[in-house]
Amino acid sequence: MATLLKHSAKYALSGRLARLCVHSRHGGLQCLQPCLLPHQRSASTGSKILVEMDNSTGIAVLTMKSPPVNSLSLDFLTEFSISLEKLELDRGCRGVILTSALPKIFSAGLDIMEMCGKSPEHCGEFWKAVQEMWLRLYGSSMITIAAINGSSPAGGCLMALACDYRIMAENPKYSIGLNETQLGIVAPFWFKDTLVNTVGNRVAELSLQLGLLYSAPDALRTGLVDLLVPEDKVLSTASQTMTQWLAIPGENAIGSNPRVSSSKVDLTPKVHMVDLSHSSESMCSLNWIPWTCSNRA
Numbered sequence: 221m222a223t224l225l226k227h228s229a230k231y232a233l234s235g236r237l238a239r240l241c242v243h244s245r246h247g248g249l250q251c252l253q254p255c256l257l258p259h260q261r262s263a264s265t266g267s268k269i270l271v272e273m274d275n276s277t278g279i280a281v282l283t284m285k286s287p288p289v290n291s292l293s294l295d296f297l298t299e300f301s302i303s304l305e306k307l308e309l310d311r312g313c314r315g316v317i318l319t320s321a322l323p324k325i326f327s328a329g330l331d332i333m334e335m336c337g338k339s340p341e342h343c344g345e346f347w348k349a350v351q352e353m354w355l356r357l358y359g360s361s362m363i364t365i366a367a368i369n370g371s372s373p374a375g376g377c378l379m380a381l382a383c384d385y386r387i388m389a390e391n392p393k394y395s396i397g398l399n400e401t402q403l404g405i406v407a408p409f410w411f412k413d414t415l416v417n418t419v420g421n422r423v424a425e426l427s428l429q430l431g432l433l434y435s436a437p438d439a440l441r442t443g444l445v446d447l448l449v450p451e452d453k454v455l456s457t458a459s460q461t462m463t464q465w466l467a468i469p470g471e472n473a474i475g476s477n478p479r480v481s482s483s484k485v486d487l488t489p490k491v492h493m494v495d496l497s498h499s500s501e502s503m504c505s506l507n508w509i510p511w512t513c514s515n516r517a
């Protein structure tokens with residue numbers, strides 16, 4: 221199943237990303253600029269994402285750096301998916317740590333401005349980009365660890381949930397959760413599935429119905445995150461954890477598919493790209509998103 225998803229995700233993405241790459245060669249899209257650092261490290265940075273690859277460990281750190289709150293705009297999501305695809309294609313990269321460069325914020329979730337008074341075409345494109353981000357992260361054959369060093373509501377929480385493991389700063393001021401209902405939105409079924417896979421049915425049910433945002437300690441209690449550590453240890457703990465995970469036989473294990481993360485087998489919700497974009501268009505044309513309505517009033 222994971223292989224299937226991975227291939228279908230790759231198929232779904234390759235056309236779009238290929239187009240974007242061609243586009244970028246003509247200068248229309250932000251280009252990731254490679255540069256070399258000492259100790260077998262390489263880095264590439266776009267305007268919203270920094271990717272640092274350590275070739276000696278096979279671990280890449282993908283740092284979101286889009287002030288003020290790393291909101292998931294169309295540009296952000298596109299750059300994110302391109303960065304992840306590049307790592308996926310790099311046979312030397314075996315693990316990705318996702319973190320934020322911003323103080324106090326991991327990601328504020330979907331960019332509210334992308335959902336205000338936009339055309340159905342833009343909404344469709346935006347929503348497709350949200351799906352692509354999720355497919356790419358959840359279906360990744362690399363080990364993915366979220367180093368959650370700040371608050372992470374809604375789509376930010378989804379990003380973390382799409383990773384294999386979540387380490388959060390033990391700051392009680394930081395919160396995380398799928399709070400969509402508090403905003404008058406229904407979390408799509410694949411948000412729900414991703415949450416259920418992590419915390420189980422009952423916790424997911426309560427979380428979604430009440431739109432709960434959990435403090436870091438409560439997130440640990442419910443299983444929404446796997447580990448709390450002091451804020452200044454989030455990244456180093458993520459690296460140590462990644463090293464442990466990478467020591468588990470995977471690529472060379474008997475009967476395994478190369479680089480397919482076994483933890484994801486049979487857990488993958490089925491997502492149909494066309495169905496979801498279609499629903500986003502109809503929701504949009506119905507002014508279903510409250511921000512859209514209030515902005516037009």
Ligand SMILES: CC/C=C\C/C=C\C/C=C\CC/C=C/CC(=O)SCCNC(=O)CCNC(=O)[C@H](O)C(C)(C)COP(=O)(O)OP(=O)(O)OC[C@H]1O[C@@H](n2cnc3c(N)ncnc32)[C@H](O)[C@@H]1OP(=O)(O)O
Pocket residue numbers: 288289291292324325327328329330331332333334335336343344346347371373374375376400403405406407408499500501503504509512
């Ligand atoms: C029409 C739709 C088209 C297609 C979609 C189709 C279907 C969709 C169907 C369903 C979608 C359901 C899924 C939704 C998932 C989501 O992610 S919805 C977004 C939810 N996000 C939030 O609710 C986060 C809101 N923000 C916060 O809680 C806080 O800002 C945060 C804790 C992140 C940070 O707090 P703080 O440090 O105090 O900062 P400020 O609140 O002062 O914010 C600083 C500036 O950042 C701006 N900002 C905050 N969040 C967002 C955001 N999500 N998008 C864009 N901008 C954001 C905020 O306005 C401040 O800006 P300013 O300084 O005032 O200019």
